[in-house]
Amino acid sequence: MRRQANPLATGPVLATRPVAWRPDLTKQKGVTKHAALTERIIADIDAGVLKPMDRMPTHRDLARDLGLSVQTVSLSYKEAERLGFLSGEIGRGTFVKARVTDRAGRMMLDHSPNEVLDLSIIRGVYLDEHEAACREIFHELAESDTASFMRPCRPIAGLDRHRETARLWLRRLGVTAVADRIIVTNGAAHGVFLALSCVVRSGDVVLCENLTDHGIIGLSNVLGFSLKGLPTDSEGILPDALESACEAGGVRAMVLVPTLNNPTGHVMGAARRQEIAAIAARYGIFVVEDEVCRPMVDKDLPSMAEMLPELGFFVTSFTKTVLTGLRAGYLVVPPSYSIRAASILRVSSWSGNYLSGEIATRWIENGTAQRLLEIQRREARARQSVAATVLGHHVASSHPLSLCAWLKVPAHWTEDGLVRALANQNVAVSPSEPFIAGPGHGGGIRICLGGRMSHATLSNALTTVRNTFEQLPPVYDIGSIG
Numbered sequence: 492m493r494r495q496a497n498p499l500a501t502g503p504v505l506a507t508r509p510v511a512w513r514p515d516l517t518k519q520k521g522v523t524k525h526a527a528l529t530e531r532i533i534a535d536i537d538a539g540v541l542k543p544m545d546r547m548p549t550h551r552d553l554a555r556d557l558g559l560s561v562q563t564v565s566l567s568y569k570e571a572e573r574l575g576f577l578s579g580e581i582g583r584g585t586f587v588k589a590r591v592t593d594r595a596g597r598m599m600l601d602h603s604p605n606e607v608l609d610l611s612i613i614r615g616v617y618l619d620e621h622e623a624a625c626r627e628i629f630h631e632l633a634e635s636d637t638a639s640f641m642r643p644c645r646p647i648a649g650l651d652r653h654r655e656t657a658r659l660w661l662r663r664l665g666v667t668a669v670a671d672r673i674i675v676t677n678g679a680a681h682g683v684f685l686a687l688s689c690v691v692r693s694g695d696v697v698l699c700e701n702l703t704d705h706g707i708i709g710l711s712n713v714l715g716f717s718l719k720g721l722p723t724d725s726e727g728i729l730p731d732a733l734e735s736a737c738e739a740g741g742v743r744a745m746v747l748v749p750t751l752n753n754p755t756g757h758v759m760g761a762a763r764r765q766e767i768a769a770i771a772a773r774y775g776i777f778v779v780e781d782e783v784c785r786p787m788v789d790k791d792l793p794s795m796a797e798m799l800p801e802l803g804f805f806v807t808s809f810t811k812t813v814l815t816g817l818r819a820g821y822l823v824v825p826p827s828y829s830i831r832a833a834s835i836l837r838v839s840s841w842s843g844n845y846l847s848g849e850i851a852t853r854w855i856e857n858g859t860a861q862r863l864l865e866i867q868r869r870e871a872r873a874r875q876s877v878a879a880t881v882l883g884h885h886v887a888s889s890h891p892l893s894l895c896a897w898l899k900v901p902a903h904w905t906e907d908g909l910v911r912a913l914a915n916q917n918v919a920v921s922p923s924e925p926f927i928a929g930p931g932h933g934g935g936i937r938i939c940l941g942g943r944m945s946h947a948t949l950s951n952a953l954t955t956v957r958n959t960f961e962q963l964p965p966v967y968d969i970g971s972i973g
Contacts, residue, residue, distance in 0.1 A: 509584065510545040513556050524559055528567035529574075536576050536587055544911050547577065547585040578907045586911060608952045610938040611919040613753055613895050615815040616870040617943040624859055625814070628850055640849040647841065648833045649675030653848040656855050657821045664785050666794045666805050666823055674822040674832050675843035679783035680706045682806035682822035683746065684713075686779040688835045689804075689828050691716045695743035698736055700728055701929035702897075704753045704781065707746050708928055716743070720929020725888070727752065727759040730766045737774040744777040750792065751784035754926050754937040756893035761792055768798040779804045783820075786812040786864055787871065787892045796823050804828075809851055811894060813863045815941070819847040868892060874940040874949055881953040885960055887935055894941045900934050901960050908964050909936060918955050 514531045516524070535541045547553075550568065554561045568585050571577040579585040640650060648654065654670040661668060676682040683706070691697060693715030699707055701720035711718035721732040727749055736742055747767070749759035759767070771778050780795040785807055795803035808820030820843075824832045836842060854860040871892045878896050879886060889896035900906055906922040913920055921937040938956065940949065 508546065509548045509552070510541065512541060512545075512548060512553075516557060525563045525566040525570070528557075528559070528564065529570045532567060532571045533574070533576055541587045543587050544914055545587040547587065549584070583908070586907070588907075607914070607917045607919050608944075608948070609919045609942070610940070610952060610956075611921040612942070613811070613937075613939045614941040615811050615813070615894065616867055616874075616941050617815065618866060618870070620866055621814055621863060624854075624863060628853065628859075631853070632849075640845045643845065644841070646833075647837045648829070649673070649843050649848060650845060653845075653852050656852045660855050660860070661805075661807070661821060661823065664782065664794070664805075664807060665792060666796050668796070668805075668823045671829055672823055672826060674824060674829075674836060675848050676806075676808070676820040676822050676836070677840060677843055677847070678810050678818040678820045679781060679806050679808040681840070681843075682808065682820050683707065683779055683781050684710060684839070685822055685832050685835055686804035686806060686824070687714060687716070687744065687746070688839075689824065689831050690777045691744055696741045698728075698733065698742055698745040698776075699928050700748065700752060700755075701931055702752075702755055702923065702926045703746070703928045704748055705925040707748075707781075708925070718928050720927070722929070722931045723755070723757070725757055726763045727757055728767060730763070730770060733767060733770050737770060737776065742774065742776055744779060745771065746779045746781060747795070748781045748783075750782055750788055751890055751893045753784075754895055754921070754923075754935075755888040755897045756890040756895060757888060758788060758890055759792075764793050764795070765798065768793075768795055768803075771795075771802060772799055775802070777802050777804065780806060782807045783811050784892075784894075787868060789868075796825075801825050801827070809860065811941075812867055813851075813854070813860050817847060817850060818844065819851040871940070873946065877946055877950050878938070878940060878953055881950055882957055885957060887933075895937050895939045898936045898938060898956070898960075900936060904960070904964055906934060906936060909959065912959050912962075912964070913956060916955050916959065918952050920956070 514535065516527050516531060519527055532541070547568070550561050550564045554564045568577055568579065572579055576588055577585050578588045643650065651670065653675050654673045657673050657675065658668065658670060661673070674685065676685065687697070687710060691714060695716045696719055697711065697716045698719050698721055700723050702723070703720065708718060719736065721728045721736060723729060727747065749764060751758060768778070778795040778799055780803065782805060794805055796805035802825065804825070805823040806820065809817040822832065851860065871894060875889060875891050875893065875896070878889070882898065885898050887897050887899040900909060910920060910922050923934050923936070926937070
């Protein structure tokens with residue numbers, strides 16, 4: 492039987508016995524036994540029969556129960572692990588993996604405090620001020636003539652008024668661009684997709700930080716380019732590493748998250764940005780600058796779109812800095828790519844969402860966007876202060892204005908073991924796996940500090956994290972592992 496989690500426990504509580512899972516395998520013509528078992532494992536995980544953190548039967552026990560060889564079961568477990576459904580730990584067993592996407596729908600801090608506290612999803616702070624601003628704009632829209640933004644289906648790149656107002660917002664971020672170079676997007680991820688689609692083809696090499704936003708890693712699979720992560724320090728990519736990669740040849744583009752990087756929270760200084768831009772210019776490499784968090788940092792930081800007018804793409808949005816649900820963003824493209832970017836936009840989603848664009852435009856014009864941004868800054872500082880106080884030396888990397896922190900994994904724990912132990916105490920965090928694009932990252936766990944929660948709730952969740960880090964992991968009978 493699976494042990495029930497104690498929500499008041501301070502140490503790790505794990506399932507000490509394998510789950511009683513005995514699938515009925517139907518023989519299929521042309522399908523090997525290990526492939527059939529792998530399919531059943533995945534199907535039962537998707538169906539919820541096998542739940543995240545469940546300990547699987549040992550190889551030997553399952554082989555005996557199903558009349559299979561131990562090698563067949565081992566091959567199936569290994570394949571399910573490769574596909575991201577299982578995780579094996581030497582001396583502990585094989586567990587159903589708690590994937591971030593699985594947790595997203597059911598582990599929200601906005602839910603009942605008796606449910607899992609989700610520190611695994613990065614999102615903006617949401618307070619009563621955000622709720623009031625939403626109600627106010629909805630009332631305003633209901634009372635106004637909406638034909639100007641609800642009737643059109645062109646221009647593809649965004650309504651003229653929206654793009655003109657976007658110029659004002661971008662100017663505050665150090666980017667000066669005529670409206671023809673601005674594309675209104677459905678958030679920053681959409682902007683990065685459009686930018687890369689403009690310049691990258693299947694098989695091209697694209698560089699990034701060795702720990703980067705998992706959306707960029709996903710895009711490499713969608714667009715078929717080869718993603719190569721480069722070593723970083725507290726400011727991001729090392730110039731020498733970039734120079735070496737470019738000298739090796741074949742590099743087409745680079746994606747940077749230079750301000751409040753996800754997951755490490757680093758901020759690239761002005762001098763480093765200029766050095767990176769100079770290398771990119773020398774080798775003719777396109778640079779896609781994912782600046783979704785740039786509004787949070789009120790500093791004069793040069794933009795790649797300004798320093799590399801023919802090679803630089805600048806991406807930002809309101810989702811992390813103003814309101815998570817406001818999926819409106821801006822993509823600034825080099826002059827010669829305006830038509831291509833708009834045509835790719837048309838194919839992928841026809842246009843940006845005019846309704847979101849209208850809300851963003853009105854909020855920029857009446858000052859609401861700036862006011863909500865100031866709230867994000869204030870709350871980020873306060874929550875980072877809570878994290879620093881509670882977690883102390885466990886914080887490996889962060890920033891006072893970041894919505895996340897990167898934690899060191901104690902030597903006596905594994906990442907998966909920690910994630911599993913915390914989940915059994917109703918706290919969800921993210922291991923390094925979704926963010927790894929290159930070597931030298933050192934491992935770690937990301938915690939996110941946004942969402943709708945009090946400082947007391949955050950402190951309690953982080954206290955659970957700290958106490959678990961300082962506990963020794965459970966010991967399992969090595970002889971029970973198949």
